[in-house]
Amino acid sequence: MSFLNELQQLLGDAGLVRGDDLSAFETDWRKRYVGRALAVARPADTAQVAAVVRLCAAYGVTIVPQGGNTGLVGGSTPDDSGEQLVLSLTRMNRIRAIDEANLTMTVEAGCVLQALQEAAEARRLLLPLSLAAEGSCMIGGNLATNAGGTQVLRYGNARELCLGLEVVTAQGEVWNGLSGLRKDNTGYDLRDLFVGSEGTLGIITAATLKLYPEPRARMTALASVPTLEAAVELLGLARQRAGSGLTGFEVMNAFSLGLVRKHYPQQRQPLEASPWTVLLELSDSEDEQHARTVFEGLLEAALEAGLVTDAAVAESQAQSNALWHLRESIPLAQSEEGLNIKHDIALPVSAIPAFVAETDALLEAGFPGMRLVDFGHLGDGNLHYNVQAPEGVPAAEFLAKNEPAINSIVYDQVAKYAGSISAEHGIGRLKREELAQRKDPVALGLMQAIKKALDPQGLMNPNRVI
């Protein structure tokens, strides 16, 4: 009996998608990669996932695990061989348990992130993973890529929110590591090995996540700062005065907000243009009044110290949302302006001003007139440092001609300042070669040894990451 027939028998009609219309599974989110799948398996439960993997192992069929398919590095779509099986977790979307006293929820990989946020909210709890794709990304993919987002400053990446995993190994065995424990020193940290491994070591089928009490109030402010140095000092001051109440600290350069002004003129910008603008968010376990008092004290001190030249504190939840909306409109506004060359980089916070000053100058010297969309999660040292073609120059042409040279300048600078070429998006296919060249060779050797040990047949998402 052939592989596909056995698969059909295993999964039934609901569990196997074949034929011509697989394009939704074959094309990545940014439409950079269009592949061709052998078929799409849609198992209904963990036992079926394990059975599919065992079948693939027997036939030597390689597997591309897929959740919401919103990844930005081409990690969740098949290559163009037509020989890879896409294993979609979309049918595994149950919340298995919520334990309010333990502040945990146990959920299947195919749950949409926003559905989980809402399930927590319904119990006045907070699942603090939040990112642009939350309406369609799935928690299995969030964990497989160690997603970041807007709440990392206080709550950490997806990794830090995960207490336990259920994983189907490359041998088709099920590791039940669904722990709701805050402390467990019984052997190697397998959980964190699978988190962030982008489906190359096994398939995450379920997870136990941390929850938090919902803060009583959230409040946002916008502050004009004269320099990036001032922004870094403001961050230090905010951490001192607000402690872990500081849940957001985003930075935007003038060009970023200018693009929003140009393409979305209906969005009110409460402050005049400034070299840099910071969005601060406080979460408060007391009330709005208390949050406002902390904000006012902080901003007064910052104005006095010359770190801030102007500021606006949101007067309502609606105003807070509008300030966040400004920040979130930057990725869309830059698309309106045309294609650009994206860099999702991380640096020690202390190194950011020097990195940006130097790299800006190098790029301006090499590519006069190029425009920098520079914004990101300054509190985490994570910049989205994107290079837009000069005014009037066709973007596609500029990219085709200059992308490798620009990447090379930016990534050399990242290396100089001990940064990362992928802060939150992962490696996938997009940065695999870059990683092979730039990662510490001892680290690469360790990674290869682990890959070979856990997936000796090379079945799991081959040619991604390493």
Add this chain to the structure above:
Amino acid sequence: MSFLNELQQLLGDAGLVRGDDLSAFETDWRKRYVGRALAVARPADTAQVAAVVRLCAAYGVTIVPQGGNTGLVGGSTPDDSGEQLVLSLTRMNRIRAIDEANLTMTVEAGCVLQALQEAAEARRLLLPLSLAAEGSCMIGGNLATNAGGTQVLRYGNARELCLGLEVVTAQGEVWNGLSGLRKDNTGYDLRDLFVGSEGTLGIITAATLKLYPEPRARMTALASVPTLEAAVELLGLARQRAGSGLTGFEVMNAFSLGLVRKHYPQQRQPLEASPWTVLLELSDSEDEQHARTVFEGLLEAALEAGLVTDAAVAESQAQSNALWHLRESIPLAQSEEGLNIKHDIALPVSAIPAFVAETDALLEAGFPGMRLVDFGHLGDGNLHYNVQAPEGVPAAEFLAKNEPAINSIVYDQVAKYAGSISAEHGIGRLKREELAQRKDPVALGLMQAIKKALDPQGLMNPNRVI
């Protein structure tokens, strides 16, 4: 040339300890294991550590890495073969860098934890790893065992405080992973694999740690609670009202505090004996007055809800210290009372009341008169659940006769409630066989595959953990 001669040449006189007086390196903290070392290597820097490992690999000599040698599971002392090399990191005790704007410090493995706390404090920063042995334990060992302690509720275990590592692999290569980044998704999480691996995969030689702004005020309160259920509810209420300001939540049963009363009568206990007593700590980024207001609101609400029957808020830092001192005196008081059978277990917080009620009853039925020293970090679900011989029964005799049977009851109950048999102390030699029997077999298989992949010669701390 023989191994020891080559080692001598490599390390010089200061770097090699031989001869009769190695007992400080050969005996574990609790004096359960007395081994015999071939010699003790004391390399001065990372390059020497790597050279020692390469030499050991060439001669097939196995290595036992050792820091402050304060571990509780026999993981850092040699066996009695006389053939193992103890590799002591004590000479590598430099603070390499403190980056205040990035809130990080980069330190060598042999730094004593308390020295690091003090170096942070001198800059008004906080290194929030704190545990009983902090005056002599070393950060390399803290990371190799993923140490816990009293601040886990807010700041996490040693793992969560570590951003990057420098590691000498089992092949004697140096992996430079000393990252000060909060976000870095460039491949497998090697850091967390070495953290908690107890020296069985490689040797941690340096680390970059997270720092925090020092809180402006810390305040402690003691509360009498009628039941463990009430303690769990109080925890929920405290997390709601204090958010991440809640930095400590310890529980003690009446017998624990009774032992302190008996053996240290000079220590004032501000509350009358109660079935359970909770120690709460708030850290506040504003001031003492604010912390007091939050405490008073919380305790009033808890009194009203019947969760608390009596409470005392510390009036000064000295009083706060005295309350912590009560809690910290329990381990000493139980030693005064005689040997007991220790269990360092973790459970989902929600399962603790049922676990304790059931396990208490099982033990009482099997071992009438036995006495339970039950205390621990309730906020983390971590109990030190220790069984003391009945009044008047010689402890050594009771232990010799009953330890395996008692362990079996306790660990079966831990399994029933999806807990951990080692919350914060690790596995070492003490719990290795227990782990082999009780850990999920798929997880054990993954661990063995990783061990074999990274240390194929089996040189690194053999027969520990797995």
